[in-house]
Amino acid sequence: xxxxxxxxxxxxxxxxxxxxxGGAEEITLSLWSFTDELTRPIERFEQMYPDIKIxxxxxxxxxxxxxxxxxxxxxxxxxDIFTGEFxxxxxxxxxxxxxxxxxxxxxxxxxxxxxxxxEMGTDSTGVLRxxxxxxxxxxxxxxRSIAKEYLGTDDPVEVGKMLSSVDxxxxxxxxxxxxxxxxxxxxxxxxDYSWYPLSARKNGFINDKNEFVIDPTLVEFFDTxxxxxxxxxxxxxxxxxxxxFEGMKAGSNIFGYVLPTWGLHxxxxxxxxxxxxxxxxxxxxxxxFWGGTWxxxxxxxxxxxxxxxxxxxxxxxxxxxxxxxxxxxxxxxxQVVFEEIKGTFSDPYLNGQNHxxxxxxxxxxxDSSIVSRYDLELNNLLLGxxxxxxxxxxxxxxxxxxxxDDVKNAYPELIVK
Amino acid sequence: xAKKNYKNLLFVLPFFIFFLAFxxxxxxxxxxxxxxxxxxxxxxxxxxxxxxxxxxxxxYFWNSFINTWKIWLPNIIxxxxxxxxxxxxxxxxxxxxxxVGFFRAVFYFPNLVTAASIAVLFIxxxxxQHGSLNQILFGQETEKYIYWMVNPARTQFIVSxxxxxxxxxxxxxxxxxxxQGIPSTYYEAAVIxxxxxxxIFFKVTLPLLMxxxxxxxxTSLIGGMQIFDIPFVISIGPGVVGxxxxxxxxxxxxxxxxxxxxxxxxxxxxxxxxLFIITVCFSVIYLRITKTSFRSVE
Numbered sequence: 001x002x003x004x005x006x007x008x009x010x011x012x013x014x015x016x017x018x019x020x021x022g023g024a025e026e027i028t029l030s031l032w033s034f035t036d037e038l039t040r041p042i043e044r045f046e047q048m049y050p051d052i053k054i055x056x057x058x059x060x061x062x063x064x065x066x067x068x069x070x071x072x073x074x075x076x077x078x079x080d081i082f083t084g085e086f087x088x089x090x091x092x093x094x095x096x097x098x099x100x101x102x103x104x105x106x107x108x109x110x111x112x113x114x115x116x117x118x119e120m121g122t123d124s125t126g127v128l129r130x131x132x133x134x135x136x137x138x139x140x141x142x143x144r145s146i147a148k149e150y151l152g153t154d155d156p157v158e159v160g161k162m163l164s165s166v167d168x169x170x171x172x173x174x175x176x177x178x179x180x181x182x183x184x185x186x187x188x189x190x191x192d193y194s195w196y197p198l199s200a201r202k203n204g205f206i207n208d209k210n211e212f213v214i215d216p217t218l219v220e221f222f223d224t225x226x227x228x229x230x231x232x233x234x235x236x237x238x239x240x241x242x243x244x245f246e247g248m249k250a251g252s253n254i255f256g257y258v259l260p261t262w263g264l265h266x267x268x269x270x271x272x273x274x275x276x277x278x279x280x281x282x283x284x285x286x287x288x289f290w291g292g293t294w295x296x297x298x299x300x301x302x303x304x305x306x307x308x309x310x311x312x313x314x315x316x317x318x319x320x321x322x323x324x325x326x327x328x329x330x331x332x333x334x335q336v337v338f339e340e341i342k343g344t345f346s347d348p349y350l351n352g353q354n355h356x357x358x359x360x361x362x363x364x365x366x367d368s369s370i371v372s373r374y375d376l377e378l379n380n381l382l383l384g385x386x387x388x389x390x391x392x393x394x395x396x397x398x399x400x401x402x403x404x405d406d407v408k409n410a411y412p413e414l415i416v417k
Numbered sequence: 418x419a420k421k422n423y424k425n426l427l428f429v430l431p432f433f434i435f436f437l438a439f440x441x442x443x444x445x446x447x448x449x450x451x452x453x454x455x456x457x458x459x460x461x462x463x464x465x466x467x468x469x470x471x472x473x474x475x476x477y478f479w480n481s482f483i484n485t486w487k488i489w490l491p492n493i494i495x496x497x498x499x500x501x502x503x504x505x506x507x508x509x510x511x512x513x514x515x516x517v518g519f520f521r522a523v524f525y526f527p528n529l530v531t532a533a534s535i536a537v538l539f540i541x542x543x544x545x546q547h548g549s550l551n552q553i554l555f556g557q558e559t560e561k562y563i564y565w566m567v568n569p570a571r572t573q574f575i576v577s578x579x580x581x582x583x584x585x586x587x588x589x590x591x592x593x594x595x596x597q598g599i600p601s602t603y604y605e606a607a608v609i610x611x612x613x614x615x616x617i618f619f620k621v622t623l624p625l626l627m628x629x630x631x632x633x634x635x636t637s638l639i640g641g642m643q644i645f646d647i648p649f650v651i652s653i654g655p656g657v658v659g660x661x662x663x664x665x666x667x668x669x670x671x672x673x674x675x676x677x678x679x680x681x682x683x684x685x686x687x688x689x690x691x692l693f694i695i696t697v698c699f700s701v702i703y704l705r706i707t708k709t710s711f712r713s714v715e
Contacts (some may be wrong), residue, residue, distance in 0.1 A: 068678050069457045095458040189656075237654030238544050243547040377678060382657030391567050393660055402659075409477045410679045416513075 027306045028053045032068060032079040034061040037293070040327070044320065052306050054081075061085060065092075072097045072298070079312060080301040084130060089120060090373035098129035098296030105305045106297070106378055108316070112336045116368035121294050130296035131315045133324065134261070137334040137362035138195055138288040140389045141268060142256035144351060147280070149231045150179040156353060160282035166196070166224060169285050173233035183253050188237040190225040190390065191383050197221035199288035200380065204370030204377050211415040212399070213408050217266050222386055222396055229390040248272035260290040261331040261359055269349055275350045277404045281358050281367050287365040330357045340361070374411060381406045418613070450503075451686035461683065468687035476662075478688065484573065484664055488648065489641035491577040492584075493634065500588035500633075503696035505618060508596045521593070525584035532583070532646035538652040539579060566657060569664030576648050576665065583647075590631050595629030596622060631707055635700055642696045645669040653711070668692050 031038065031054050042054045043127050052387045057079065059067050065088045070079050070096075084092040092098060101108040108128060110118050114135045121130035140163060144154035151159065151172070162172045173186035187193055201215035228234050228300070235254055237243045247254040249272045259267055268279065295315060321332045325341055332338055338360050345356035385403035386393045395404065408416040427470065451468055453461035472478055503524065506516050514520075527535075542549050551562040551617040566572045607617050621631075644667045651657060652665040668675070668688065676685030 037469070066457070073458065091458075097458070222535070238654075241544065242541055243544060243657035244655070304592075345562075380658075384662055386659075388659035391659075393563070393567070399659075411472075 004180070009263070010225050025053045026053060029054060029078075029081060029303055029307055030055050030057065030077070030079040030305040031303060031310070032059065032064075032082040033293075034059055034064040034085060038083070038314070041314050041320070041324065042310075044090055044323070045313055049306075052309065052320075054310065056174050061349065064088075075300050078298055078299055078300065080303050080307040081295060082298060084294045084296070086136075086293070087376040089130065089294045090371065090375075092296070093123045093129045094373060097125075097299055097305065099301070101128045101131065101311075105311075106308050109310075110316075112189065112316075112334050114254065114333050114335055114363050114366070115213050116289065116338045116366040117292070117333045119368050121296070129352045130294035130362075132333050133293055133315045133321065134292060135363045135366075136260045136262060136291050136292040136331070137366055138199075138258065138260040138263075138284075138357050139355075139358060139362065140256050140284040141259055141279050141281055142262065143254075143275075144278050144280050146176070146184055146255050150176050151185060154280055156280045156358075159280065163282065163284050166285050167414070168221070168250065170224065171198075171229055173228070174231065176229070177233060180253075183237040184255055185233060185253060186255045187228075187234055187255055187258065187308060188247055189234050190228050190386065191238065191239050192234075193224065193228065194221065194379070194383060195258050195288040196285045196288060197224070199366075199370075200286040201370050204364070205373050205374060206372040206414065208305040209415070209416065210413070211406070214403075218382065219400070222389055222399065225386045225390050241307065245271045248275065250278065251276040256397075258284065260288075260357075262291065264347070264349070265329055265353060277351050278356065281350055281353055281355050283362075287362050288323050289366045289368070310388075323358075329355075331356065331363070333363075335364075360413065373413075381410065447686045447689060448572055450683050451690050453683040456680040456683040457682055458680075461633075464683070468684045469691070471684070472687050472691055477666075478668075478671060479689075480624070480663065481666045481668045485642060485644060485667040487570075487573050487664075488576050488644055488667060489638075491574060492580040493637050493641065494575070495581045496588055496637070497586045497630075497633070498700075499585045500592050504592035504596055505591045505622065509595050517593075521586075521590055526586070527567075527583045528587055530583075533650050535579060535583065536650035536654070539575070540651060540657075543575070545656070550653075566651075566661055569660045572651075572657075572661050573664050576651065579647055580644070582635070588637070591633055591676050592626065592629060595626050598629075599625045627707065633706070635703060638703065639696055640700055642692060642699070643669050644674065649673065 002137075020080055029052060031042070033056065036056075036058055037112050038056060039223075042056055046053060066084065067256075068079075070218065088315070091319055108131065110131060111124070113131065113169070117132050118128065121132065122128050124210075140160075142159055147154040147159055151162065153159065158310040163169050167399075168188075176186055197217045197220065203213045203215045205213060207213050229236070234310055235247065237247065246252065248257065257263070257268070269276070270295045295311050296312060301307055314324075316319075318333070318334070318337055321334050321337045322341055324330060325332050325337070329345070329347070338356065342354070342360045343358040345354045346352050347355055386392075387397040389396055389399035390403070406417050407414065438538040451459060452463055454467075455461035455462050485497070497532050503520075505521060506512065507514055545562060545564045545567075546559065548565075550565070554563075554666060555561040565575065603621050603625065604617065612620070648667050649670045652670065654660045657665070670694070672685050672688040673690070674690065678683050
């Protein structure tokens with residue numbers, strides 16, 4: 001009896017050792033993001049590295065920074081890896097909560113990545129803190145049927161020539177209105193157009209003396225917006241409103257949408273599958289970029305090497321990037337990879353056009369040195385001031401002055417003259 | 418000699434623990450933060466009374482104070498008129514309306530819907546080019562469409578109307594309970610003396626309802642000073658920009674934007690304490706003016 005008892009006890013102890021020993025090998029990483037975009041990459045990663053598990057926590061974008069910040073400060077249940085969207089990536093980069101990726105154990109080699117993308121992930125002292133798997137250059141998506149009927153061609157190159165400067169853009173808007181008796185509007189609203197003047201600036205909002213600067217291109221934008229409104233060239237819709245989405249569907253009277261790479265899959269295709277084949281992609285008056293998601297490793301993570309394996313796979317591993325591009329059509333940020341694969345894309349939604357070729361040409365043109373960490377809110381205040389001007393509530397001088405006052409109120413540390 | 422019974426304390430202990438952890442501690446920590454500069458990332462830095470000094474002279478804060486009143490005042494006036502009328506009508510002994518409970522429930526419904534959903538609903542209804550209201554009023558004549566939310570004052574009034582619609586049911590129910598608490602002898606005496614409906618309402622019902630009315634106004638005032646959800650959700654809606662967005666910036670919206678959008682938590686904490694002081698002041702002023710106490714009517 002005693003023998004049986006002790007052998008049972010021994011086997012239990014043995015099994016416990018086996019299970020805990022097996023468990024101790026396995027590392028569980030915590031990843032925070034604001035969308036479920038990384039679900040499939042995480043599955044791929046767990047197949048590549050069977051003893052590393054990743055738990056994904058999704059926090060909606062509006063609450064993401066305010067929920068994440070206290071967690072990063074205290075370190076309790078902090079993620080090992082977390083993403084940062086363009087709107088607040090500069091904030092995160094400057095905060096120091098993302099580790100320095102050029103040091104060990106990372107030694108990140110970002111030479112193949114598009115310049116502006118690396119710049120956005122670098123803090124003001126030159127330390128690399130985050131990398132992205134994508135670049136997000138922008139384009140102008142237009143309706144082929146409307147172009148054929150009123151402009152005489154739907155060839156993206158030809159249409160692009162008609163939109164290649166501020167004056168030509170307005171002229172085309174007037175042409176569409178005239179030929180269609182006022183029915184066709186070139187864009188949904190003045191806010192859609194804002195990406196062009198903002199990206200055409202020589203000076204960003206903040207210079208190195210911490211002064212607030214309004215580039216002359218933006219002053220010109222006040223006038224452009226006024227023309228768009230007074231001559232009824234837009235549908236007077238706000239971006240991201242229900243009518244804005246409706247305008248993408250088949251049979252709408254809106255000629256084009258100003259959207260970046262992800263606009264094709266996550267906005268147009270998602271909301272207007274019925275207009276597939278009626279779209280083309282071309283340029284506007286200037287090159288711009290919009291959005292993007294950056295990845296980094298938490299500076300106080302206990303599993304830095306394992307975390308880096310994921311970040312490396314997602315952003316620097318050629319095979320994964322090719323897999324991701326083919327799977328989602330997302331435009332990857334690695335120049336070597338996108339040069340290699342750009343010839344193979346042809347999207348039926350764009351009537352067979354190769355959007356990858358287009359974006360591959362745009363990506364190197366982007367200059368992100370004019371981006372500041374305050375841009376999201378400053379753009380919002382700018383659009384508000386312009387809105388008041390074109391709605392007739394203020395004169396141009398009053399609108400510009402109230403813009404400056406608003407900036408001073410929001411960020412008193414800036415020098416506003 | 419009675420022995421002190423400590424067992425009683427055990428029963429109230431859970432409440433006190435909850436209160437200390439979730440009410441008192443955050444209140445005191447906010448007070449501490451109001452004397453610091455804090456962006457949520459780096460550690461708070463003590464800066465004395467600077468936040469308060471900046472706040473008192475900040476025109477954006479005082480605009481938000483005025484906005485809060487511009488939204489609350491029309492709301493409470495309309496609400497009281499409607500609620501008093503409905504309460505009087507539903508409790509009228511002469512009319513003896515059946516199924517009063519049904520009306521009570523139906524008028525209470527707007528209060529049950531989340532404020533965010535209501536705000537989104539109204540943004541869609543009042544949209545300039547594609548909203549249902551314009552389409553109902555003007556059909557296909559798009560040039561006649563009214564841009565409802567281009568005017569800051571008009572947008573504030575729209576928010577007041579939404580608030581009235583949401584809260585008049587609550588006020589009505591409380592006032593109904595108040596009216597039903599008035600002894601019927603007063604009404605009988607008035608009827609015998611030949612008073613009209615109007616005289617009964619203004620000379621009997623209203624004065625005896627003062628304590629309940631005061632309660633309704635004060636609770637509405639305290640809530641009103643803190644109005645956030647409807648103005649905030651509309652102000653971040655598509656197409657609401659510039660002056661209109663600023664007109665919807667009530668004190669708590671201003672607090673939220675300062676703390677969570679512009680990352681100035683210390684300053685936002687100071688705003689919350691100033692808001693507290695303002696609310697207390699107005700409550701005291703109102704109580705003095707109406708000279709009411711909460712003693713019950715003999």
